[in-house]
Amino acid sequence: MAMMPKRVKFRKSQKGRVRGNATRGNFVAFGDYGLQALEPGKISAQTIEAGRVVGSQSVKGGGKLYIRIFPHKSVTSIPAETRMGKGKGEVEFWAAVVKPGTILYELAGVSEEAARATFARISYKLPVTCRFVARRPTL
Amino acid sequence: MASAIKIRVEARDPAKNKGTGTRVSRKLRASGKIPAIVYGHNQAPTTISVAKESVLEMIKKQIHLVEIELNGVSETVLVRDLQWCHLGKDILHLDFARVNADESIETEVTLDIRGTAPGVAEGGLLAILKHSVLVRCSAGSIPDSIKVDVSGLGLGGAIHTHELVLPAGVTAVGEPDQLLIHVTVPTAAVEPEADTPSMPVVIKAERKEKAE
Numbered sequence: 001m002a003m004m005p006k007r008v009k010f011r012k013s014q015k016g017r018v019r020g021n022a023t024r025g026n027f028v029a030f031g032d033y034g035l036q037a038l039e040p041g042k043i044s045a046q047t048i049e050a051g052r053v054v055g056s057q058s059v060k061g062g063g064k065l066y067i068r069i070f071p072h073k074s075v076t077s078i079p080a081e082t083r084m085g086k087g088k089g090e091v092e093f094w095a096a097v098v099k100p101g102t103i104l105y106e107l108a109g110v111s112e113e114a115a116r117a118t119f120a121r122i123s124y125k126l127p128v129t130c131r132f133v134a135r136r137p138t139l
Numbered sequence: 140m141a142s143a144i145k146i147r148v149e150a151r152d153p154a155k156n157k158g159t160g161t162r163v164s165r166k167l168r169a170s171g172k173i174p175a176i177v178y179g180h181n182q183a184p185t186t187i188s189v190a191k192e193s194v195l196e197m198i199k200k201q202i203h204l205v206e207i208e209l210n211g212v213s214e215t216v217l218v219r220d221l222q223w224c225h226l227g228k229d230i231l232h233l234d235f236a237r238v239n240a241d242e243s244i245e246t247e248v249t250l251d252i253r254g255t256a257p258g259v260a261e262g263g264l265l266a267i268l269k270h271s272v273l274v275r276c277s278a279g280s281i282p283d284s285i286k287v288d289v290s291g292l293g294l295g296g297a298i299h300t301h302e303l304v305l306p307a308g309v310t311a312v313g314e315p316d317q318l319l320i321h322v323t324v325p326t327a328a329v330e331p332e333a334d335t336p337s338m339p340v341v342i343k344a345e346r347k348e349k350a351e
Contacts, residue, residue: 008339021225032267036226061325064264091338101225109264136227137198138247138271139218 254290
């Protein structure tokens with residue numbers, strides 16, 4: 001089942017533009033390795049779920065997969081062959097706004113090779129270019 | 140514990156916008172230097188630049204304490220903050236705090252996990268909830284890392300902050316019952332309920348209904 005908010009203040013939102021870089025959620029916080037977006041975009045709840053399914057199958061219970069993004073934004077569309085006007089269309093799907101640097105998924109409890117293989121499989125499902133990142137060193 | 144290493148720093152040119160600002164910082168980064176600031180001990184903050192190689196060496200060796208020579212005066216400083224770019228590739232800025240070697244300070248020290256938990260062989264998953272802990276110690280005796288032996292962790296076993304074996308003179312700051320590492324029992328993925336609503340509840344509508 002695709003993710004979506006439980007409660008919202010407004011059902012429909014304006015489209016907006018994805019500008020700037022990620023200033024939050026841009027480092028591996030929970031796991032050991034992460035998948036980082038390198039370009040801006042919107043990732044639908046179905047795509048996030050597809051990535052989760054592929055990731056879970058790949059780690060086979062040997063590690064923990066964290067999803068770091070959530071689809072907060074509703075995307076509407078009007079049906080085909082409909083005349084213009086008559087208000088905004090109905091909500092089609094929910095999407096997560098992703099900026100360059102955002103960590104999309106994280107993995108814990110697996111080796112680096114296994115994590116690389118898993119993230120390679122997940123990245124096939126995603127509409128943005130990604131890269132493999134490890135935990136940032138701290139001082 | 141790693142002893143303080145000596146690194147070369149340069150004071151920024153005060154003629155160019157007091158040596159601060161976006162343009163100056165960008166030029167410094169382009170020339171292989173990292174802008175930094177030194178503050179503390181009731182002295183005026185000083186803007187400096189550090190060679191990138193020195194900073195990378197500090198990170199590699201996990202060195203918190205550094206000796207710098209500025210305007211002919213040698214100072215011991217502690218790395219207080221490290222600012223990364225949005226992709227986590229480059230270091231943008233460093234904060235150094237002036238300290239004395241015998242001064243009590245608080246800093247984050249990474250946990251060095253050793254051994255293999257028997258619980259993992261039984262089908263469990265070693266979950267590391269905290270990769271570093273906040274400790275209080277003298278500036279001259281900051282440990283490189285805190286070794287944590289997980290070879291005694293069975294299924295459901297856990298290590299809390301108060302169970303850490305800390306070097307002499309080092310105390311953990313914060314909740315003593317903070318869970319750091321545990322071996323979780325794997326559970327089957329929870330399937331979402333069939334009657335999950337297809338649309339979220341609109342808060343406004345909820346309020347209207349209540350008012351009526």
